[in-house]
Amino acid sequence: MFQLRRTATRYSSLLLQQKRLFTVTSKLSSTVSVNVSESDAKVSTGGWTSTDKFVNDMNFIQKQEILQAYRVMDHTGTVLNSDHDPNLSKEEVLKCYKSMLLLHTMDGILYDAQRQGRISFYMTHYGEEAMIGSAAALLPEDVIFGQYREAFMLVYRGFTLDEFVNQCFSNDMDYGKGRQMPIHYGSKKLNFQTISSPLGTQIPQASGAAYALKMSGANACSLCFFGEGAASEGDFHAGLNMAATLKSPVIFFCRNNGFAISTPSSEQYKGDGIASRGIGYGIDTIRVDGNDIWAIYNATKAAREMAIKEQKPVLIEAMTYRIGHHSTSDDSTKYRDRKEVEERAQFDNPVTRLRRYLENKNWWSQEEEDAYRKKVKKDILVSFTAAEKRKKPALKHLFTDVYDELTPNLVKQQDELLDLIKKYPEYYNTDEFASS
Numbered sequence: 001m002f003q004l005r006r007t008a009t010r011y012s013s014l015l016l017q018q019k020r021l022f023t024v025t026s027k028l029s030s031t032v033s034v035n036v037s038e039s040d041a042k043v044s045t046g047g048w049t050s051t052d053k054f055v056n057d058m059n060f061i062q063k064q065e066i067l068q069a070y071r072v073m074d075h076t077g078t079v080l081n082s083d084h085d086p087n088l089s090k091e092e093v094l095k096c097y098k099s100m101l102l103l104h105t106m107d108g109i110l111y112d113a114q115r116q117g118r119i120s121f122y123m124t125h126y127g128e129e130a131m132i133g134s135a136a137a138l139l140p141e142d143v144i145f146g147q148y149r150e151a152f153m154l155v156y157r158g159f160t161l162d163e164f165v166n167q168c169f170s171n172d173m174d175y176g177k178g179r180q181m182p183i184h185y186g187s188k189k190l191n192f193q194t195i196s197s198p199l200g201t202q203i204p205q206a207s208g209a210a211y212a213l214k215m216s217g218a219n220a221c222s223l224c225f226f227g228e229g230a231a232s233e234g235d236f237h238a239g240l241n242m243a244a245t246l247k248s249p250v251i252f253f254c255r256n257n258g259f260a261i262s263t264p265s266s267e268q269y270k271g272d273g274i275a276s277r278g279i280g281y282g283i284d285t286i287r288v289d290g291n292d293i294w295a296i297y298n299a300t301k302a303a304r305e306m307a308i309k310e311q312k313p314v315l316i317e318a319m320t321y322r323i324g325h326h327s328t329s330d331d332s333t334k335y336r337d338r339k340e341v342e343e344r345a346q347f348d349n350p351v352t353r354l355r356r357y358l359e360n361k362n363w364w365s366q367e368e369e370d371a372y373r374k375k376v377k378k379d380i381l382v383s384f385t386a387a388e389k390r391k392k393p394a395l396k397h398l399f400t401d402v403y404d405e406l407t408p409n410l411v412k413q414q415d416e417l418l419d420l421i422k423k424y425p426e427y428y429n430t431d432e433f434a435s436s
C-alpha cells in the first residue's frame with residue numbers, strides 16, 4: 001500500500017514537472033510557438049470516483065464484430081459512391097499510375113539482379129502498389145519513417161533511378177556509404193528517414209519527430225509505415241502510447257499484407273488486427289482496403305488534416321496481400337499455396353484496379369502502357385549499368401561518421417587495416433574502392 005502510494009506520488013510529481021517544463025519552455029523563447037494547451041498539461045487520473053462508472057454485473061468482454069474496411073473503388077475500377085471519388089486531375093492520376101509501373105519494373109530488374117549475384121539483397125512491392133495513394137495525400141514537408149517496403153513514397157517524391165540503384169549497389173554514390181543492405185534508402189532532401197533493419201525502431205522515432213513538429217509549431221506531420229508483424233514489437237506499443245498521451249501529429253500506417261515472412265497474420269495476433277490496438281490506445285483509427293488507391297488516398301488526406309489541426313495521432317490499417325516473396329532470402333511456396341497467390345495477383349490487383357479506373361475515363365491506352373513500360377525499363381537499365389560500374393565507397397568510411405573526429409582506438413584500427421592491406425596485397429585488392 002505504502003509502495004503504491006509512493007509510486008502514485010512520484011508519477012504525479014513527474015507530471016507536474018512536465019507541466020512546469022512546458023511553462024519554462026514557453027517563457028524561454030518567445031519566438032517558438034508551443035502548441036501544448038494548458039489542458040494538455042493537466043494531470044488527470046481518469047476520474048474513477050463517480051459511482052455511475054461502477055456496476056454490480058460481472059462481464060468479461062469478447063468483441064465479436066470486426067472493423068470493416070473503407071473502400072472507394074472495387075476491383076473493376078468502378079467508384080462505388082461518386083461522393084468519395086477524390087476526382088484528381090488526369091495529370092495527378094497518371095502520376096500515381098506511372099509511379100506504380102516504374103516501381104513494378106524496377107522491382108523486376110533489381111530482383112533478377114540479386115538472383116544473378118549482382119546485388120546482395122532485394123525486396124519487392126508486388127500487391128502493395130496502391131500504397132502510393134498515401135504519398136499523393138501528403139505534402140513534401142511531412143516526414144516519412146518507412147519500414148523497408150515503401151520505395152513507392154520515394155518514387156512519388158522524385159528519388160531518381162540513379163539514387164535507387166546506387167544505394168542497391170552500395171557504390172561510392174550511395175548516401176549510406178555502403179554501410180547498409182540494399183533497399184535501406186534515405187533522403188534528407190525528400191524528408192524520408194533512412195530505413196533501419198530492426199523491426200519497429202521507426203515507430204517511437206516517428207512519435208518523437210511528431211512531438212518535435214508540434215513543439216516547433218510546424219504545419220506538418222510525420223507518417224510511420226510498418227507491417228502487422230512489426231506491430232508485435234514492444235516499440236509499437238511505446239510509440240503509440242507516447243504519441244497518444246503527448247498528442248503528437250503522427251499517422252501510424254500499418255500495411256497488413258497477411259504475412260511476416262512465413263508467419264501468417266492468424267498466428268501473429270488473436271484480436272481484430274492492428275486497428276483494435278489503435279482504439280485501445282485512444283487513437284482515432286480507420287481500416288481501409290489496402291488494394292484501393294483512393295481509399296488509401298482519402299483516409300491519409302483526412303488523417304493528415306486531423307493530425308495537424310487537432311494535434312493528435314491517427315492510425316490507418318490497410319488490408320492487402322503480399323504477392324511477392326518476403327525478400328530475396330525467402331521462398332514463400334514453402335508456407336503458402338501458389339494458387340492462392342496467383343488468384344490474388346489476378347483478381348484483386350491494385351495496379352489493374354487503377355488501370356481500369358483510367359480506362360473508364362479514357363485516360364490511358366494499351367499503346368501508352370507499352371511505350372511507358374519500354375521507356376522506364378530502358379531508363380532503369382541505363383542507371384543500373386552506370387551504378388554497377390562505379391567504385392565502392394572509400395575504405396576510410398569504415399571508420400568515419402560515428403564520431404566527429406576519429407577516436408584514438410579507431411585511428412589504431414584504421415592503421416592496422418592499412419598495414420594488413422599493404423602486407424598482403426594479393427588478398428586485399430583495393431582497386432575497386434574509391435580513393436576518397
Ligand SMILES: Cc1ncc(C[n+]2csc(CCOP(=O)(O)OP(=O)(O)O)c2C)c(N)n1
Nearest residue numbers: 149197198199227228229230257259260261
Ligand atoms: C527486431 C527484429 N526481429 C526480427 C527481424 C527479422 N525480420 C525481418 S522482416 C520480418 C517480418 C516483418 O513482417 P511485417 O512487419 O509484417 O512486414 P512485411 O515484411 O510483411 O512487409 C522479420 C521477422 C528484424 N529485422 N528485426
